[in-house]
Structure formats: C-alpha cells, structure tokens
Amino acid sequence: MQVKRVDFLLTFKCPSKCKHCSYKGGPERSGYMKLVDAERYLQVLTDAHPLQSITVHGGEPFVYFENLKQIMKRAKELEVPRRWVITNGYWAKTKEVAKEKLIELKEAGLMCITFSVDSFHQEYIPLENVKNGIEVATTVGFERVVVDSLFLGSLNSDNFYNNLTRRVLENLGELGEVEINRGQVDFEGRAAEFLASYVESKAEIPRGRCQLPFWIGGDLKNPEGIEIDFEGNVTLCPGICIGNTKTQSLTQILEGYDCLEHPILSILSEEGPIGLFKVAIEKGFNQNAKFIDECHLCYEVRKFARRYYPQHLAPENCY
Ligand code: SF4
Known part of the structure; x- marks a missing residue:
C-alpha cells in the first residue's frame, strides 16, 4: 500500500461527549500518542510513501497541546506538504x-x-469559544480555516438536530473567508446508538x-490513506484495523x-456489507434488522462480529 494521507488519532480524550462520535471520545478516556511513536510513523511515511498530508484529530487533539505542536514541528521538518488539525x-x-x-501551532x-x-x-462546547477560535484563526495566516457541520440524513431534512445545527451556524455570524463544509453523520459508534432513530x-x-x-480515499484493494x-x-474506517504498530512495524x-x-x-x-450480513446471520445476527445505509449495516454487523475478530475490529471503543 502507498499512503498519501495519514490521520493521527492523538487521543480519544475529549471535553465533549458528542452523540455522533464514531470513536466514542469523552472526558473519561485516557491515553495519547507518544511523540516517539508519531515521529517513527512520520519517518516511515515520508521515507517510503508519497505522503501529501497529515491531519491530527481524536478525541480532541488540543487536550495534548504540546504533543500536537511537536507533531506539527516534525511533520514540517520532514516536509509533509499539508499539515492539518481538527x-x-x-x-x-x-x-x-x-x-x-x-500562533504557537502556526510557528510549529x-x-x-x-x-x-x-x-x-454545541451540546458541550460553548459557541463563544469556537467563535473566538475561528476569528483568531483567520488572522494568523493559515492557508485554510474550515467549519465542519454534520447533519442527520440529507442536509435539508427536518429533524431536531439539523434544525439546531442550522441555528448554531446562523449564530456564528459572518465568517468572511472561512469555508463551511456540510456533511452527513455516519451511523457508527455513538451515532448508531443514539441517532439512528432520527433517520428512516x-x-x-x-x-x-x-x-x-x-x-481515506482509493478503494479496499488500494487505499490511499490510513x-x-x-x-x-x-x-x-473507524473500527476496521489492518494491523497494530505495537506488535508489527508500520512498514510491515x-x-x-x-x-x-x-x-x-x-x-x-x-x-460489500451485505456479504458481512449473510455471514453474520449464520452466526445468529438478527435477520430482520433495518439499516439506514450500507455503512450502518456494515457497522452493526461488525459490532456483532467483534467477539470473533477482536484484533481486526479495533479499537474497541468504536463498538
Ligand atoms: S461499508 Fe463499512 S468499511 Fe466501507 S466505508 Fe462503509 S462502514 Fe466503512
């Protein structure tokens, strides 16, 4: 596999506990990516892969601000062309x-x-804080400042969460150069548990x-990201693991x-996911279950199958 994009999930710790989180991040989670590990991954990916970008997220990466900063510094030294945080x-x-x-991060x-x-x-994070962050981000010289907003089902569908998101975006006010991406929630992790009932x-x-x-990009035979x-x-994909660097090298x-x-x-x-469904039915999965889309089906079947494939269906907190 040739990797063009890498995402580092620096931690699953987060002051928020969002109902849509695929990784079930939250304040009770602990652990973070050690700098020595991050540096090793970056070295491998810049030595032997056409790495174009690194994105650090989580959980909430600013919880481990020093590590986030050092990762950016190392990525810059290794000339990773695009360096991003969420x-x-x-x-x-x-x-x-x-x-x-x-400014510290920009300099790093x-x-x-x-x-x-x-x-x-915004169930957990005061909008004032985010406004402060966005406003300042537009003044310190970043190439791109983006707002990501997720919706349940289609972007114009009318439900409690979408209506609230529209109001939150209105309350952000005039954002000038800031790009706004509107996307859809994937029904995995907490979203499958708490939000699936809002969508037909x-x-x-x-x-x-x-x-x-x-x-990630590419396809299953030739994925472009990890x-x-x-x-x-x-x-x-959240919860589908192709190996663990604690037992094998990233190169291997x-x-x-x-x-x-x-x-x-x-x-x-x-x-496709229906293949997983057929196998799961033989093992006792509910054949009358209903699903919103292919990924929801895939996730629910994987959740059921995790007991048989714990290393391949990891990390555990996705399920
Ligand atoms: S079908 Fe499964 S593996 Fe593929 S994108 Fe959807 S959730 Fe991920």
Whole structure:
C-alpha cells in the first residue's frame, strides 16, 4: 500500500461527549500518542510513501497541546506538504488564549485548521469559544480555516438536530473567508446508538458496495490513506484495523496489506456489507434488522462480529 494521507488519532480524550462520535471520545478516556511513536510513523511515511498530508484529530487533539505542536514541528521538518488539525475549539476561552495557541501551532508548522460546529458539539462546547477560535484563526495566516457541520440524513431534512445545527451556524455570524463544509453523520459508534432513530431506515437490506471514507480515499484493494491511533491501531474506517504498530512495524503492516487476507475486508471487497450480513446471520445476527445505509449495516454487523475478530475490529471503543 502507498499512503498519501495519514490521520493521527492523538487521543480519544475529549471535553465533549458528542452523540455522533464514531470513536466514542469523552472526558473519561485516557491515553495519547507518544511523540516517539508519531515521529517513527512520520519517518516511515515520508521515507517510503508519497505522503501529501497529515491531519491530527481524536478525541480532541488540543487536550495534548504540546504533543500536537511537536507533531506539527516534525511533520514540517520532514516536509509533509499539508499539515492539518481538527478541533472542537473548547480551548479558545478568550481571544488572547486563542491567539497564543494558534500562533504557537502556526510557528510549529500547522497550515490548516478545521473547527467542528454543529448541534452535537454545541451540546458541550460553548459557541463563544469556537467563535473566538475561528476569528483568531483567520488572522494568523493559515492557508485554510474550515467549519465542519454534520447533519442527520440529507442536509435539508427536518429533524431536531439539523434544525439546531442550522441555528448554531446562523449564530456564528459572518465568517468572511472561512469555508463551511456540510456533511452527513455516519451511523457508527455513538451515532448508531443514539441517532439512528432520527433517520428512516431502508425497507430492503442495502446492497451497495463499500466506498471508503473520503479522507481515506482509493478503494479496499488500494487505499490511499490510513488512520493511526495512540494505541497503535492502523485503520481504514473507524473500527476496521489492518494491523497494530505495537506488535508489527508500520512498514510491515503497509507492505503486507492485502484486503483479501483480512477476514472482514475480504468480504467487503468481494460482496460489500451485505456479504458481512449473510455471514453474520449464520452466526445468529438478527435477520430482520433495518439499516439506514450500507455503512450502518456494515457497522452493526461488525459490532456483532467483534467477539470473533477482536484484533481486526479495533479499537474497541468504536463498538
Ligand atoms: S462502514 Fe463499512 S461499508 Fe462503509 S466505508 Fe466503512 S468499511 Fe466501507
């Protein structure tokens, strides 16, 4: 596999506990990616791969600000062309604090920043903090400042969370140069538990193929990106693990990658999520269950199957 994009999941700790979080981040989580591990991954990916970008997120990466800063510094030294962070902005309690942190990060090497702003995050994070962060981010010289907002179902569908997100975006006010990305919640992790009932399920079992998340890109045979979490899991989609750097080197994992050798990805590649569903039914999965889309089906079946494939369906907190 040749990696063009890498996401570091610096931690799953987060002051927020959003209902849509695929990784079930929260204040009770602990652990973070050690700098020595991050540096080793970056070295491998810049030595032997056409790495174009690194994005650090979590959890909330600003909880481990020093590590975030050092990772950006190392990525800059290794000339990773694009260096990005995704945050909920909780830390921008005043404009002065925001300025101090963002200038430090900019000097370390950060180029682009995304703020998550929607009804899910604003249940926990004061909008004033995020406004401070966004406003200051537009003044310190980042290449891109982006607001990501997630919706349940289609972007114009009318439900409690979407209506709240629209109001939150209105309350952000005039944002000038800031890009606003409106996306859809994936029904995995907490979203499958708490939010699936807000969206209508399909009458039939979804039969489409697997399209890897846009931030991974490529396809199952030739994925273009990976995520690495602080526990060493290398994943292609939240909860689908192709190896762990605590037991194998990243080089071995990437050189040895073959989706047809992976018990879950091989089925996804040949038949799509419905293939997983058929196998799961034989093991006792509820054949009358309903799903919103292919990824929701995939997630629910994986959650059921995790007892059989704990190393391949990791990290555990996705389930
Ligand atoms: S949830 Fe399953 S079907 Fe959807 S992108 Fe991920 S691996 Fe593919």
